[in-house]
Amino acid sequence: MLPTQNPQDVLNDESRQFALLVNSVTDYAIYMLDKNGTIQTWNPGGQRIKGYDAAEVIGTNFSRFYLPNEVAEGMPARNLRTAAEEGRYVAEGWRLRKDGSRFHASVVIDPIWVDGQLLGFAKITRDITERFEANEKLLKTQQSLFQAQKMEAIGKLTLGLAHDFNNLLAIIVNCLDLVAVRVKDPVVSRLVDTALRAAERGALLTRQLLTFGRGQPLAHEALDLGTVLAEMKSLLQRSAGESIEVAMEAEPGLPTLYLDKSQLESAILNLVCNSRDAMPTGGHVRITAAMQRISDPSVSEAGPRTCACLRVTDDGEGIPTDQQARVFEPFFTTKPVGRGSGLGLSQVFGFTTQSGGFPLLTSEPGKGTAITLCFPVSEP
Template sequence: MDAQAGVAPVNGAGLEDETRQLALLIRSVNDYAIYMLDPEGYIRTWNPGGERIKGYAEGEIIGSHFSRFFTPEDVATRLPYRALEAAREQGKFEGEGWRVRKDGTRFWASVVIDPIWRGGELIGFAKVTRDITERHQAQLRLQETQVQLAHAQKMEAVGKLTLGLAHDFNNLLAVMVNCLELIDIRPGADARMHELVSVAQRAADRGTLLTRQLLSFGCGHPMAMERHPVESLLQASMELYRRACGGHISFHDELGRTGEIDVDCGQLEAAILNLIVNARDACREGGAVRLRSSIWEGRSPYAPEEAPRAYARIEVADSGPGMEAEVAARAFEPFFTTKTVGQGSGLGLSQVFGFATQSGGFAIITSEPGRGCIVALCLPLVREQAHVQ
């Protein structure tokens, strides 16, 4: 505690007795609100720490009920009264929570309430409050970073596993496709044989497509990088995107002016198509899908330790039902789908994720149930070779 220099002795007296010394000490404390309540919770004493933290001068707060420091939500659940009850019954109440200053702003408080007994009778409460907003916010930031780090590590581990499997399957499928071609051209094969071979070839082609998406997720797909202005790339495929949306949904392009990116154009088109098909599937009852582009400056949430830079942000937003938090948290994982068997393989968003990562950028989902969904691809802008200061 910081003792405030030059505080006048209580009632102009010296430090003769313990009570006066204690009162003087409390009145000199500046960074803790230390005050007394009567048994009903009305404020009886005040100190400079209370004024500094909560903004009320002694004259305007003495006699008020201490519930005025609580948020309306906490008052509605009777928290101030429950805190006093707990202090009375258990000998102490300790807690943390949001409190309200005189000017209406909120701070995160650490609170201790002790009951004061005299001859078996409760005569009031001693209350100590500290403003620990900065520590609380630092803790929240740390937790958020830890969650993001854990998610990034999980995606990296799943990516490595997927990449290994996808390479093996690719090789096996290549052998199968070659053998099927040889069987098909063998003399003497009848119509039934050709039919069976073509069914097997279609299945192998589908398998090849799936493994290609898995390779994309694992960042193992070879990238054919070319430099293009973002908006001309998007414009070039706009008709394809519009048609992918289907007739029951309105499609809008809202392209800003961003700049050039180094990108595999085929993979970018595949990623945007995956997002538009997802948006179309989500908007079963109709709705709107928007393809937007803009500049976004900041840090990748997957690499918060890196310096901020400028990205081309390409987003597909829909007015569909949105995602539950648990779905959004897992949506980029390969094979995660909420669609019925045959309707989705759960690989669309993993291709989007892998493509964005392999391009030096990242993908993020912003969605809430009932409030639509936005999936953004952030790809590094070429003009931004130097990092944003």
């Protein structure tokens, strides 16, 4: 407490001026440390940002503000050394408040030299959590916009290619049919059959590509997710194999959805097969259908919407973080030739988006993966 004094006298006294200045600042923690990092002074900014009052911190080491792993690595003492040796330490990082919560700090440490002797350090900390989080959010928005644009571009390219390819395949199939009618030689018939089968596989491939490019006409019908799942139960369990347990649960009272049933079934099967491939030694697949409020991550600033969500969760190997943005692209596969076409999730993506929904991926390497098909429903 400053004793009552003529305000003008206070302002003329230099040391008082500094005390006043430091004690009026609440946006910055400004305090002094001795050579070993023991806190010598404290200001209201320190109290506001870190939550401690002066009596709690003066005399204790400033390393208490660091995260435990950073203390274990010797970071607080190292930062003081850097300040002493290089004349200043400037950094940003996470620090701890009294209540254990974290804040993003901008930190400056200056050494205090008197007559060539290191007396201690002046330390200024600012809470820049808001700015940091705003930047992170901006970065994320930019990334999801980029991702959406990339999928759009690949979709257009794929669609164009698939259309042309389909037309070529139609000509090949027609000609082969004509050859089969005209030539009765059994050897030629066999060759024609083989060629036709290959053309059919090509046609299947182009259909999947058309689905990804959202160029496949959808046959909407009124569906109940619970019924669709129940009908598929034995097929899914068979596809998953014996070492994998498939469980399903549909919330009662789900709204009727208007979707293409065969595309929906393909999507569910694709998801379950991916889960199976991710659990070579067995595990669990859980399929749920439930209402949820959820936002489309590819639309920045979109608020949550009420969606009917179909989710396939497994406890398999998960997807490495750097691959997560690519798994919906056509032909992206990590499986050996012959095992993966890379078209499963692109079918899932194309079908879901063409149906007015969006897919959502969460995956943790080593723990498992969940893919959710979200179909927004109009709110009552």
